[in-house]
Amino acid sequence: MPLIDDYDGFLVDLDGVVWTGREPVPGSPEALAAMLAAGKEVVFVTNNPSKPAEAYAKRLQGYGVETTPDRIVTAGIVVAKLAAEAAGPGGGALVLGYEPLQELIAATGMRVVDVEEATEAKVVVVSGFVTFTYEHLRGAKFALDAGAALVATSHDATMPMPGGEWPGTGAILAAVEVASGRKAEIAGKPERHLFDLALSKIPDAKRVAMIGDRLSSDIAGGHAAGLDTILVLSGTSGSGGSEDPETAAVKPDLIVANLAALV
Numbered sequence: 472m473p474l475i476d477d478y479d480g481f482l483v484d485l486d487g488v489v490w491t492g493r494e495p496v497p498g499s500p501e502a503l504a505a506m507l508a509a510g511k512e513v514v515f516v517t518n519n520p521s522k523p524a525e526a527y528a529k530r531l532q533g534y535g536v537e538t539t540p541d542r543i544v545t546a547g548i549v550v551a552k553l554a555a556e557a558a559g560p561g562g563g564a565l566v567l568g569y570e571p572l573q574e575l576i577a578a579t580g581m582r583v584v585d586v587e588e589a590t591e592a593k594v595v596v597v598s599g600f601v602t603f604t605y606e607h608l609r610g611a612k613f614a615l616d617a618g619a620a621l622v623a624t625s626h627d628a629t630m631p632m633p634g635g636e637w638p639g640t641g642a643i644l645a646a647v648e649v650a651s652g653r654k655a656e657i658a659g660k661p662e663r664h665l666f667d668l669a670l671s672k673i674p675d676a677k678r679v680a681m682i683g684d685r686l687s688s689d690i691a692g693g694h695a696a697g698l699d700t701i702l703v704l705s706g707t708s709g710s711g712g713s714e715d716p717e718t719a720a721v722k723p724d725l726i727v728a729n730l731a732a733l734v
């Protein structure tokens with residue numbers, strides 16, 4: 472009996488589980504297609520807000536995984552809600568992150584402000600992006616010193632990429648937190664907000680497992696949300712990855728090489 476038959480729903484992380492950078496993890500698209508064909512409820516959950524849900528859905532569809540944008544929950548969607556609550560309608564938001572995240576923030580009715588006018592921000596939103604500079608850091612500090620709230624997509628230290636992990640949102644957030652002496656509210660895994668939104672999409676699934684590659688976010692967060700947890704070794708916890716199941720504070724219920732091992 473395939474391991475997926477123990478469950479009727481899954482929350483599935485993307486980076487390091489379904490793909491690594493631009494490359495799919497071998498066997499993952501076929502495994503997801505098999506899960507869906509078996510009638511499993513699948514919601515994709517990612518701390519990576521660098522693309523809108525529509526783009527992630529399109530990429531998955533391109534691999535033969537029949538899903539829709541409403542089955543994708545990014546930390547960007549969740550952090551935009553938190554930011555809007557903090558800033559209020561029309562409030563200024565300084566966004567340290569990619570364009571799609573800025574668009575999500577703007578779509579909630581907030582006004583995205585430039586680093587030069589950082590002190591007009593009611594909220595600072597932090598997410599990993601490769602063009603991060605000292606000016607962003609200084610702008611964030613000025614905004615926070617002036618009383619802005621601080622929210623972030625995650626505190627993941629790294630993100631899996633082909634050829635080695637890259638610095639993640641947590642690395643940039645650490646710089647902002649150290650400079651300002653403030654602590655961010657986290658939208659993504661392992662905190663509760665993202666799990667609440669994802670689980671609300673599959674209310675009829677009674678036995679749900681979280682499948683992810685990162686112990687400190689996927690596994691710790693899934694466990695805290697009351698779910699069974701399945702660690703795949705195709706990302707940050709695999710050979711050469713930065714996290715080790717042997718020393719993790721929260722142990723997964725199951726460890727498999729990759730998604731394909733579940734079907």
Ligand SMILES: [Mg+2]
Pocket residue numbers: 484485486487488683684685706
């Ligand atoms: Mg991951």
